[in-house]
Amino acid sequence: MSVWFSHHLHAFVLAFKRLAITPLGSLLSIAVIGIAFSLPAGIYVLLENLQSLSGQFSGEPELSLFLKLDARESAVAEIESHLEQHPHVAAFRFISRDSALEQFKEGSGLADVIDGLEGNPLPDAFVITASDVSPETLEALRAELGELPPVEHAQLDSAWAKRLDSFLRLGRLAVLMLGGLLSFSLVAVAFNTIRLQILTMRDEIEVAKLIGATKGFIRRPFLYFGAMQGMVGGAAAWLIISLGIHLTDEQLRGLMALYDANFRLYHLSLEDSLTLLLFSAWLGWAGAWLSVTNHLWRIEPR
Amino acid sequence: MISFSQVYKRYPNGYEALKNVSFTLEAGEMALINGHSGAGKTTLLRLIAAIERPTAGSIIVNGQNVSTLKDGAIPFLRRNLGLVFQDQKILFDRTVFQNVLLPLQISGFSSRAAAGRVRAALDKVGLLDRESARPITLSGGEQQRLCIARAIVNRPSILIADEPTSNLDADYARDIMDMFKSFNQVGVTVLIATHDVELLGGMHQRMFTLSHGELIA
Numbered sequence: 001m002s003v004w005f006s007h008h009l010h011a012f013v014l015a016f017k018r019l020a021i022t023p024l025g026s027l028l029s030i031a032v033i034g035i036a037f038s039l040p041a042g043i044y045v046l047l048e049n050l051q052s053l054s055g056q057f058s059g060e061p062e063l064s065l066f067l068k069l070d071a072r073e074s075a076v077a078e079i080e081s082h083l084e085q086h087p088h089v090a091a092f093r094f095i096s097r098d099s100a101l102e103q104f105k106e107g108s109g110l111a112d113v114i115d116g117l118e119g120n121p122l123p124d125a126f127v128i129t130a131s132d133v134s135p136e137t138l139e140a141l142r143a144e145l146g147e148l149p150p151v152e153h154a155q156l157d158s159a160w161a162k163r164l165d166s167f168l169r170l171g172r173l174a175v176l177m178l179g180g181l182l183s184f185s186l187v188a189v190a191f192n193t194i195r196l197q198i199l200t201m202r203d204e205i206e207v208a209k210l211i212g213a214t215k216g217f218i219r220r221p222f223l224y225f226g227a228m229q230g231m232v233g234g235a236a237a238w239l240i241i242s243l244g245i246h247l248t249d250e251q252l253r254g255l256m257a258l259y260d261a262n263f264r265l266y267h268l269s270l271e272d273s274l275t276l277l278l279f280s281a282w283l284g285w286a287g288a289w290l291s292v293t294n295h296l297w298r299i300e301p302r
Numbered sequence: 303m304i305s306f307s308q309v310y311k312r313y314p315n316g317y318e319a320l321k322n323v324s325f326t327l328e329a330g331e332m333a334l335i336n337g338h339s340g341a342g343k344t345t346l347l348r349l350i351a352a353i354e355r356p357t358a359g360s361i362i363v364n365g366q367n368v369s370t371l372k373d374g375a376i377p378f379l380r381r382n383l384g385l386v387f388q389d390q391k392i393l394f395d396r397t398v399f400q401n402v403l404l405p406l407q408i409s410g411f412s413s414r415a416a417a418g419r420v421r422a423a424l425d426k427v428g429l430l431d432r433e434s435a436r437p438i439t440l441s442g443g444e445q446q447r448l449c450i451a452r453a454i455v456n457r458p459s460i461l462i463a464d465e466p467t468s469n470l471d472a473d474y475a476r477d478i479m480d481m482f483k484s485f486n487q488v489g490v491t492v493l494i495a496t497h498d499v500e501l502l503g504g505m506h507q508r509m510f511t512l513s514h515g516e517l518i519a
Contacts, residue, residue, distance in 0.1 A: 003410030010407055207391045210353070211452070212381035213408045214374075301353050 007217060015224035018197065026229065029193055033186050033233025033280065038240035040179035041268070041276055045241055047171045049265050050164070062157040063142055065126040067150050069097075075150035076124055082148070083128065088141050090131040097122045123152060135162055183283050186233065190226040190287025197222065198295045210301045222292045223285055230284020234277045242267060303329045304350060304460065304493065309359035309369075311345055311515075319345040321515045323359070327493060327508075329459070332486040335495040337512035343495035344388060346512070347464050350493070351383055352376045364459060381409055384453030384490075386463035390445060392437045398424070398448055399433040405456045423455040427481065443474035450481060460491045467498055 019026050067076065076094070083092050095103075100122040105111045128145075130138055138156055146154035156162075198205065208218055249265045268276065304327040311320040319342045327333050335343050348354045349361055352368050361368040364382055371379060393401055402423055406416040424430045427447040429440075437445060446466060453461060463482065467475035475498070486492045511519040 002412065006410045006412050203391070204393055204395075207393060208404065208408060209377075210351070210380065210385060210387070210391065211405045211408060212377045212379075212456075214377045217377075217408055 007220065011217075011220035011224050014221040015228055018221070018225055019228055025193075029189055029229055030233045030236050032189055033230065033284075034236025034240055036182040036185050037234060037237035037276070037280055038244075040175050040182055041237055042241050042244060043171065043175050043178065044272075045245065045265075045268055047168055047175065050171075051168055052266070063128040063130060063138065063145070064155045064157060065128065065145055065148075065151050066153045066155070067124040067126075068152045069123050071124060071150040079126065079148060079150060083126065088131050088137060090129045092126050092128040095125045095127065097124050100125065135165075183279075186230060186280060186283045187287035187290070190229060190284045191291040193229065194222050194226060194288045194291035195295055197225070198292070198299070202299055205296070205299050206301050209299070215296070218296060219289075219292045222288050226284040226286075226288025226291075227281045228284070230287075231277055231281035233284070234280030237280070238268065238273055238276060303327065303362070303364060304491065305362040306346075306349075307360050307362075309349065309361060310357045311342075311349065311354065312357040319515050320349075320356075323512075323515075323517050325510060325517060327491060329491050330486070330489050331508065332483070332492040333494075333508040333510060335493065335510045335512060336499050337497065339497055341512040342515040343497075343512055344464055347462050347493070347495055350460075350462060351380055351385055377408075381405070381456060382458050382460065384450075384456065384458040384461040386446075386449045386453045386461070386466050388464040388468070390449050392445060392448060394437050396437075397433065398429060398435050398437060398440070401437060401448060402451045402455050405452060409456060419455055419457075420451075423451040426454065427451045443470055443477070446470065446474075446478060447481075450478070454485065454490075458490070460493070461485055463492075463494045465496055466494060467496060 065079070067079070080094065083089050097120050101114065101120050104122065105114050128141075130141055132138075142154045142156050145151060205218055245265050245267055252265060305325075307324045309320055309323045310318070312318050323342075323346065335346060337343055345354065349356055350363055350368065352371055356369050359369065363379065366375075366379060368379065393404070399420055402420045403416055406419060411419070421430060421433070424433055427450050429444060429447055429451060432440065432444065437448060440448060450463075450466070453463075461482065466478050466482070470478065482492050482494060509519070510517055
């Protein structure tokens with residue numbers, strides 16, 4: 001156990017020294033990793049924010065039923081009792097065509113124009129809140145109620161939220177693909193840095209092999225180096241995103257005040273941040289492992 | 303204990319470095335391997351440390367059959383051997399102390415226990431006052447002593463040296479040889495390859511003589 005610990009401590013310290021001994025080179029590698037990673041992670045944050053934004057605006061999805069203009073009161077009562085018994089309807093309210101006209105007059109400021117109209121062009125309407133907000137149920141409900149004879153048109157208010165949702169899904173796929181590609185670049189960065197290190201430390205590796213170093217002993221500092229570089233790169237990506245969010249949030253606050261909305265950008269969650277760090281560390285480790293396995297066997301004592 | 307039996311070493315280009323070599327060196331013995339350059343002295347030593355593998359025959363070192371040893375077991379064989387290389391293989395980017403420390407780091411010593419051992423080894427070869435020096439600032443004889451310190455710091459049971467006195471003048475060379483003798487006196491098995499027999503004229507040691515890959519005496 002203490003031998004194991006001493007070996008790992010030795011490898012860790014060695015890796016740290018190697019990172020520190022070439023500050024400019026390390027800084028550039030870390031910057032490359034950070035920038036490469038801040039792209040997919042940044043888009044991810046943007047999407048998460050868009051989603052919370054859509055949640056805030058749409059609230060409970062509502063279904064509007066517009067009745068035919070010539071619908072009689074008996075038809076309205078019929079629909080009312082139908083809705084009361086419907087299992088998927090949680091609540092509903094009735095807006096008569098007269099009160100709709102009143103609201104429109106007040107809200108639009110077009111009272112004079114509306115007064116000039118011959119009759120009331122607005123239909124009676126029901127606004128329904130469904131008991132189950134899954135898009136499938138809502139769609140089924142919309143189709144079913146739209147079939148009722150006095151109903152002219154049934155409309156889901158959350159249609160735009162659905163569109164946004166599928167847009168977000170597309171965006172997540174793009175993030176995944178971009179992340180995959182850029183992860184590969186992180187592996188490549190680690191691979192090449194380690195390759196250069198191995199070449200410059202040829203003598204040291206050869207001597208270590210001659211005096212009884214195992215493959216693991218020689219490999220370990222390189223693996224630590226790769227993981228460390230990857231993790232610091234991940235931290236750089238995190239900082240870049242933080243800065244981006246901070247700057248955007250300032251601008252956004254003004255914009256949101258205009259729309260009277262209280263919306264703040266939120267940062268990567270603790271869980272997401274840890275995942276980012278661990279994943280980039282793992283990628284660096286993997287690149288180092290590939291490089292070491294690929295190059296170390298070529299250095300045999302002469 | 304080192305035992306060769308009917309060992310052959312043939313290189314891919316057809317050159318036969320060793321032909322039918324058999325000998326046994328008991329634990330605690332000291333012997334010299336002597337012969338013209340290209341006689342196969344270095345090859346013989348490299349076979350003991352499994353730096354190369356024999357084409358035929360068996361080599362037993364400390365009860366282990368080196369010729370059939372798995373790659374993963376080789377590091378542990380080498381930790382029981384003290385090796386002094388012909389080309390020294392000193393790491394010039396670290397201090398004398400760090401050069402000697404390396405074998406202990408490889409064996410997983412804690413740094414405190416290791417420091418004591420490094421100083422003891424440096425003391426034995428007379429380099430204690432140079433521990434923080436850079437190897438490049440050492441004289442040829444001092445560099446050779448640094449290699450010996452690195453070879454003995456792990457307290458190996460077998461010490462193997464390839465031409466440890468080449469490029470040294472007679473006084474230095476005699477010092478080095480005396481050092482090996484004193485290690486032998488405390489029970490270490492010592493095997494030294496050298497082409498410089500005259501220098502060792504005064505020594506009454508067991509001697510193997512190689513000529514064109516064959517053991518002739």
